[in-house]
Amino acid sequence: MNKLPYSITQIRKFLLERDFPEKIDSAVILGSGLGDFISVIEDSFSIPYSEIPGFPETSVQGHSGDLWTGTVSGRSIIAFSGRFHHYEGHAFPVTVLPVRLAEAFGAEKLIISNAAGSINTEFSVGDLMVIDDIIQPFQSVAAAPSDRFRYNLYPEAARVRKIAAEIGLEVQRGTYIYVTGPNYESKAEIRAFRVLGADVVGMSTVPELVEASRLNLRAAAISLVTNMAAGVLKQKLDHSEVKEAAEARKDDFARLVTALIEKL
Numbered sequence: 001m002n003k004l005p006y007s008i009t010q011i012r013k014f015l016l017e018r019d020f021p022e023k024i025d026s027a028v029i030l031g032s033g034l035g036d037f038i039s040v041i042e043d044s045f046s047i048p049y050s051e052i053p054g055f056p057e058t059s060v061q062g063h064s065g066d067l068w069t070g071t072v073s074g075r076s077i078i079a080f081s082g083r084f085h086h087y088e089g090h091a092f093p094v095t096v097l098p099v100r101l102a103e104a105f106g107a108e109k110l111i112i113s114n115a116a117g118s119i120n121t122e123f124s125v126g127d128l129m130v131i132d133d134i135i136q137p138f139q140s141v142a143a144a145p146s147d148r149f150r151y152n153l154y155p156e157a158a159r160v161r162k163i164a165a166e167i168g169l170e171v172q173r174g175t176y177i178y179v180t181g182p183n184y185e186s187k188a189e190i191r192a193f194r195v196l197g198a199d200v201v202g203m204s205t206v207p208e209l210v211e212a213s214r215l216n217l218r219a220a221a222i223s224l225v226t227n228m229a230a231g232v233l234k235q236k237l238d239h240s241e242v243k244e245a246a247e248a249r250k251d252d253f254a255r256l257v258t259a260l261i262e263k264l
């Protein structure tokens with residue numbers, strides 16, 4: 001599906017009828033396996049994506065596909081447990097649906113998370129990494145034709161690192177390279193990405209950051225290293241690693257997202 005069958009205004013209207021708040025402070029996009037964050041939301045309730053008009057269903061393991069609302073530190077939020085990827089056949093307008101909806105609810109900030117493979121051999125599985133910068137190879141995919149030139153993409157990276165430091169959380173920092181998937185990379189691709197300067201690789205987040213920039217929405221982007229990328233270690237990659245790494249770091253991840261909601 002490439003076009004949205006319902007406008008963002010219509011989707012918002014539906015959610016308001018289902019008691020979502022008129023105005024939110026922050027929106028959170030939860031990456032693969034990171035859905036446990038919803039347990040820290042107070043007074044929370046959710047709607048399955050399948051009940052929201054115009055929402056495509058997600059088909060990915062580890063993504064349940066529910067839209068949550070409630071409060072964190074007294075601030076009103078929405079949280080997307082499950083997102084829309086290019087590899088599921090979605091084009092740009094669908095991959096950035098959460099960002100547009102966040103803006104429609106008056107969000108002042110957007111916190112994006114993902115599971116990523118580490119290209120950087122100094123990183124370990126389970127590391128949290130503040131995304132400092134992105135590489136969109138050949139800028140081939142995340143294009144919004146109606147809005148051509150964007151400057152100063154993702155200026156908040158330094159602030160995100162500072163907030164992590166303020167809560168005493170050790171995080172890596174680095175560059176995220178975007179691939180459309182669905183296959184994981186070849187070893188040769190990973191060697192090439194290392195030469196390009198990438199630290200981690202993943203299949204999301206970049207379209208959402210580009211759209212946040214277009215909408216002037218303050219953004220934070222966090223990767224959880226769920227595996228070493230292809231060829232870094234001898235062992236084969238497997239999706240179960242995503243869940244294990246996320247389970248091990250869920251409390252630190254929740255602490256970081258909470259601090260970002262409070263301070264970004």
Ligand code: HPA
Pocket residue numbers: 115116117118179184185201202203226227228229230
């Ligand atoms: N490659 C691409 N996407 C990913 C990976 C990876 O190794 N790990 C988690 N998401």
